[in-house]
Amino acid sequence: MNSSKNRYLASPYLIWSAGFIIIPLIMVLYYAFTDYDGRLTFSNVSAIIYYVNIKALVLSVIFSVVATLFCLLIAYPLCLILTTVIKNGSSFLSLIFILPMWMNSLLRTYAWQNILERKGVINGILAFLNLPPFYIINKPPAILLGMIYDFLPFMVLPVYNSVSRIDKDILNAARDLGADSFDTFVRIIWPLSLPGVISGITMVFVPSLTTFVISDILGGGKILLIGNVIEQLFTQDSDWNAGAGLSAILMIFIVISMFVTAKYDREDIK
Amino acid sequence: MSNKLIDLQHITKSYSGNTVLDDLCLYIRENEFLTLLGPSGCGKTTTLRIIGGFETPDSGQVLFEGKDITALPPNKREVNTVFQKYALFPHMTIADNIAFGLKIRKKSSAYIKDKIKYALKLVNLDGFEDRMPDSLSGGQQQRIAIARAIVNEPKVLLLDEPLGALDLKLRQDMQYELIRLKNELGITFIYVTHDQEEALTMSDTIVVMNQGYIQQIGSPVNIYNEPENAFVADFIGDSNIIEGVMIRDELVEILGARFDCVDKGFGENNPVDVVIRPEDIDLLGPGEGALDGVVTDTIFKGVHYEMCVMSRGFEFVVHSTDYYPVDSKVSISVHPFDIQIMHKPESEDEKAVEIDE
Numbered sequence: 027m028n029s030s031k032n033r034y035l036a037s038p039y040l041i042w043s044a045g046f047i048i049i050p051l052i053m054v055l056y057y058a059f060t061d062y063d064g065r066l067t068f069s070n071v072s073a074i075i076y077y078v079n080i081k082a083l084v085l086s087v088i089f090s091v092v093a094t095l096f097c098l099l100i101a102y103p104l105c106l107i108l109t110t111v112i113k114n115g116s117s118f119l120s121l122i123f124i125l126p127m128w129m130n131s132l133l134r135t136y137a138w139q140n141i142l143e144r145k146g147v148i149n150g151i152l153a154f155l156n157l158p159p160f161y162i163i164n165k166p167p168a169i170l171l172g173m174i175y176d177f178l179p180f181m182v183l184p185v186y187n188s189v190s191r192i193d194k195d196i197l198n199a200a201r202d203l204g205a206d207s208f209d210t211f212v213r214i215i216w217p218l219s220l221p222g223v224i225s226g227i228t229m230v231f232v233p234s235l236t237t238f239v240i241s242d243i244l245g246g247g248k249i250l251l252i253g254n255v256i257e258q259l260f261t262q263d264s265d266w267n268a269g270a271g272l273s274a275i276l277m278i279f280i281v282i283s284m285f286v287t288a289k290y291d292r293e294d295i296k
Numbered sequence: 297m298s299n300k301l302i303d304l305q306h307i308t309k310s311y312s313g314n315t316v317l318d319d320l321c322l323y324i325r326e327n328e329f330l331t332l333l334g335p336s337g338c339g340k341t342t343t344l345r346i347i348g349g350f351e352t353p354d355s356g357q358v359l360f361e362g363k364d365i366t367a368l369p370p371n372k373r374e375v376n377t378v379f380q381k382y383a384l385f386p387h388m389t390i391a392d393n394i395a396f397g398l399k400i401r402k403k404s405s406a407y408i409k410d411k412i413k414y415a416l417k418l419v420n421l422d423g424f425e426d427r428m429p430d431s432l433s434g435g436q437q438q439r440i441a442i443a444r445a446i447v448n449e450p451k452v453l454l455l456d457e458p459l460g461a462l463d464l465k466l467r468q469d470m471q472y473e474l475i476r477l478k479n480e481l482g483i484t485f486i487y488v489t490h491d492q493e494e495a496l497t498m499s500d501t502i503v504v505m506n507q508g509y510i511q512q513i514g515s516p517v518n519i520y521n522e523p524e525n526a527f528v529a530d531f532i533g534d535s536n537i538i539e540g541v542m543i544r545d546e547l548v549e550i551l552g553a554r555f556d557c558v559d560k561g562f563g564e565n566n567p568v569d570v571v572i573r574p575e576d577i578d579l580l581g582p583g584e585g586a587l588d589g590v591v592t593d594t595i596f597k598g599v600h601y602e603m604c605v606m607s608r609g610f611e612f613v614v615h616s617t618d619y620y621p622v623d624s625k626v627s628i629s630v631h632p633f634d635i636q637i638m639h640k641p642e643s644e645d646e647k648a649v650e651i652d653e
Contacts, residue, residue, distance in 0.1 A: 195383035198350055201370040202377045203397035203448065213396070217387050 054277075057270030070271025079255060079272060086252040087279070089166070089241075090234035093173035094181075097230045098223065100174070101181040106215070109190045120186055127179040135243045138172050139163070142244070164246035172240040180229035188222025189215065224287045232280050252276055300359075301326045301484055302347060302452065307356035309342055316342045317353070318508045324452070324486060329478055331487045331495040334505035335531070340488045341456060343505075347486065348377045348454050375452040376445035380460055382437040384429040390416075390440055391425040397448040415443035418477065435466045442477070452484045459494065471497050492532050496520060504528050525638055529571040536577075536612050540570040540637075548637060551608040553586045555630060559637040569638040574602070574615040576634035585627030591620045 061067045073079060108120055126134060141147045142163040149159045162168045192215060200210045238253030247254075252272065259269035302324040309317040317339045324330050332340035345351040346358060349370035358366045365373060376397070384393050391412050398408045416422050419439035429437055438458055445453055455474075459467045475498055478485050489495055495502050496516040504511040504519060504527075512524045523529035526537050540550040542562040548555050550570055562568055582588050589607030601619055605612045605626060612628060620626055 193381070193383060195379045195381060196385060198348075198370070199377070199379055199383040199385070199444075200396070201350075202348060202375075203444070204371045204400040205396075206371055209400055214385060 054270045054273055057267050058274040059271075061267055070267050071274055073268060073271055074275045078250070079252070082250045082252045082255045083275070083279075085249070086235050089170060089173065089251065090231050093170055093177065093234045094227055094230045096170070096174045097178050097181040098185075098226065100178060101185050101226065102219075102223070104182065105186045105189045105219075108186060109192075120182070123182050124179050126175075131176050132239060132243075134176060135172055135240055138168075138175065139243050142168055142171075163244065164248055166245075166249065168244040169241050169249060169251075172244040173234045173237065176237075176240060177230040177233055180233070181226040184222040184225040184229065185219060186222075188219040192218050220290070224290055228284055228287050231283055235279065235283075236276060299326045299361075300324070301328075301361060302486075303357075303359040303362075304343070304346070305357045305359065307343070307346060307353045307358070309339075309346065309351065309353050316508050317346075320356070320508070320510060322503060322510065322513075324484060327482060327484055329475075329485045329487065329498055329500045331489060331499040331502045332505060333489060333492060333495040333502050333531075334511075335490055337507070338505040339508040340490075340505050344377075344454050344456055344486060344488045347452070348375060349373050374450055375454055376448055376450040377454040377456065378438070378441050378445050378458045380457045382429075382434075382441040384437055384440060384444070386429055388429075389425065390421075390427050390429065390432075393429065393440060394444045394447055396444065401448075411447045415447045418446070418480070419443045419473075435462050435470065438462065438470065439473075442474075446477070446481060446483075450483065452486060453481075455485060455487045457489055458487075459491075460489075467494070474498060496532070504531065506531075522636060523571055523638065526569050526571075529569075529636070529638070534574050534613055534615075536572045536574065536610075538570045538572070538610060540568055542566045542568050542637065546632070548635065551587060551610055555586055555635055556632040557635040557637060558633050559635070562637055562639070567640055569640060571636040571638060572612075572630055572634065574613040575600070576630060577605075577612060577614045577616075578629045578631075579603075579605070579614060579616055579618065579620060579626045580629050582625040582627050585629035587628040589626055589628060591622055591624045591626060594620065594622055 058070050059066060059068065061069070074083065104123070139146075143149070144159070144161065144163065146163070149161075152159055162171070196214060196218075197210060200214045205213065236253050238251065238257040241249055241251045241254055242257075245251075256269050256272050256276070259265050259272065263269075300323045304320060304322045307317050307320040308315070316337075320339070320343065322343070332343055334340050342351060346353055349365075349368060349372075353366065356366075357364055360374070370377075385396065388396070394412045394415055395408045398411060403411075412425060413422075416424055419442055421436060421439055421443070424432070424436070424440070429440065432440065438461075441458070442453075458474075459470050462470060471494060474485070474487075487495075487498065496519075499516055501513065502516055502519050503513050506527050512519060512528045514522075519528065520532055523532060523535075529535045529537055538550050540548050542548050542559075542564070543554065544564050545560040545562075546557055548557050548559075548568070548570060578585070587607045589605040589612070591603050592606045592611070593604040595602045597615075600615045600617050603614045603616065603620060605614055605628060607628060614628075
């Protein structure tokens with residue numbers, strides 16, 4: 027009786043996931059495998075082999091991998107410092123890193139555009155100091171910078187959580203048993219923080235792979251990522267079938283990446 | 297049991313202006329089971345952490361076999377710690393946990409394998425090699441924590457309230473287990489606890505601490521029977537602490553009645569504190585003992601009855617196997633050698649003791 031009661035409590039969630047996750051997913055797959063007249067076709071999906079599309083996809087994967095790597099390289103030492111070196115006030119410091127998350131990401135990206143522009147903030151200062159100008163806007167580094175800045179909090183949060191949850195006595199025990207700082211990191215801190223690292227990687231990699239806003243604003247429309255291609259198919263070409271076809275391909279990549287990380291998660295943490 | 301293995305000299309430690317240890321001097325001999333006993337906040341854990349190397353004293357020195365190790369990090373010290381909450385590595389098997397220190401020291405895998413087997417046998421957990429820590433009960437985890445420490449053959453094992461999280465029956469079993477381990481290994485144990493029974497059962501030497509000061513150092517029998525001040529008397533077991541006047545050597549006046557005792561050297565007509573253990577009071581019929589009184593409360597405790605006897609405004613706690621119902625008229629009698637006389641607190645550190653009560 028109790029369990030049937032509990033099942034009722036889950037019904038809003040079921041309705042929610044059916045209405046906003048399962049049905050849209052089926053629609054995407056339906057459009058992906060049909061043509062304009064509703065006939066079954068694989069041409070939307072196989073369109074990925076066209077040079078423009080495959081180039082955009084490869085570029086997206088490279089950008090996402092690099093951005094994820096940079097986020098990890100910045101976030102991990104930061105979290106170590108926050109949890110071990112600065113014990114007091116570390117919550118305030120981590121708040122500073124989380125705070126930008128509360129701002130609209132579009133707004134943040136436009137801010138970077140203003141900063142990096144040919145006549146933007148940085149070049150204004152450089153000109154004032156009689157230094158040569160600095161152009162990275164509309165180039166890959168600008169897009170990477172945008173991705174790293176936008177998605178860094180998604181790496182910091184889970185990593186900070188997992189690192190800060192490690193019992194201080196466990197670290198003391200490692201030291202007590204003869205481990206120096208390096209051994210303690212390699213044998214204790216890193217393996218115990220892996221769940222956080224893995225969810226951080228997923229949370230940065232997936233939005234980086236699918237973004238079109240950052241590449242649009244900071245890339246000046248000159249660099250097409252797979253997100254931009256799909257967006258153009260939907261909005262400019264109104265070709266929902268072709269857009270859905272490439273989306274389905276992208277989904278496969280995301281599922282693979284989540285599968286790989288989930289597998290590591292289980293293996294290392296048990 | 298003669299050499300000073302660890303020598304703490306004039307250790308002072310404070311946290312943000314709050315003094316935890318004040319000029320503490322203490323030495324630990326080889327192969328001793330020494331217990332630091334006291335209420336929470338008395339500085340016992342801080343003392344242990346200073347020996348382990350997790351805290352650095354503000355001033356003073358830690359000598360180990362005569363060498364100054366005050367600034368040496370924990371991984372360079374020949375001591376190992378068993379932590380209060382076990383602190384097993386949750387991502388490693390039991391075997392890997394035990395092997396941790398040996399792997400760091402780059403021992404051969406055959407040696408490590410033998411050691412794991414030996415250590416698990418020693419703590420009665422053979423065959424647990426491939427289990428994960430979270431699949432073990434609290435008592436089993438604590439044994440593994442001990443096994444993990446002793447495979448490194450430390451000269452000293454530091455134990456920080458290791459039985460605190462276990463239930464009563466298990467705690468008593470583990471006490472005997474620890475004594476057996478200590479005898480088999482022949483190493484020095486430094487044990488921290490707030491449980492006086494634990495301290496009395498296991499220790500060679502008990503160090504009673506309060507508010508950063510050592511109150512008394514002695515054997516369990518010595519500490520129990522001859523507490524040096526009111527704090528020790530009150531903290532170790534139940535006791536009746538009564539203000540009295542030392543009339544002359546071997547005669548003390550309590551609540552207007554005179555008792556023979558065996559203490560000397562307290563002067564004449566000097567105010568003193570008198571300690572009488574509840575089990576040392578004999579209840580007799582009215583008029584037969586030194587002080588008449590009325591039983592105000594009786595509780596059955598299993599082995600004995602705990603009774604409160606009101607006499608001339610003071611409530612004595614009495615342990616006796618004889619039953620006296622509430623409102624019985626009785627009298628109190630005490631053997632001279634069961635009366636313990638203590639000086640009234642005079643110095644600063646003794647006064648600190650009084651405030652706490």
